[in-house]
Amino acid sequence: KQEVTQIPAALSVPEGENLVLNCSFTDSAIYNLQWFRQDPGKGLTSLLLIQSSQREQTSGRLNASLDKSSGRSTLYIAASQPGDSATYLCAHRSNTGKLIFGQGTTLQVKP
């Protein structure tokens, strides 16, 4: 069974800290990995997409890495801000085209 695990489930940090969110997956034959942000009661916003042939992607203060051999991806957030508070979900695309999601990490950045 393909599974995606995100650790920790919840994280609270003071403003300005750099932080790392972790995502691990059991399917070594992933096609790509996507990180999303979800605000309470809202839909998903795509943050970064890493193809299976890539090692990392960067967008502003966000950097996502992918290590297929170890089945891991990390999302690095630099200089966190209260506006970064949200749930962050990782998902990988299986060979059937289906996105397999983790349960998410709920981040709170305190002013």
Add this chain to the structure above:
Amino acid sequence: DAMVIQNPRYQVTQFGKPVTLSCSQTLNHNVMYWYQQKSSQAPKLLFHYYDKDFNNEADTPDNFQSRRPNTSFCFLDIRSPGLGDAAMYLCATSRGLAGGSSEQYFGPGTRLTVT
């Protein structure tokens, strides 16, 4: 702005009363998806369309149906909603199913309440 639109944002229906959720897109994407997300859980794919080609997930209940009359619109029909169907329903699109074209763009979701 090109986007994925879902209507309504909040829907209340009675137990057993059919309900339809709507999704439209201005991205001209080939693929449209419907996900169900229950509280504090990961989104779960129900089905997707590649153009007019319908692909149902094996564990999607028969109570859930979908229609895609044209490229822009896709509907989720719940024939007899039960209390367990209360959830956020997310629509997503992608250009294709391979490589970078498989990046999915999500709508804001419709929160369904069943009374």
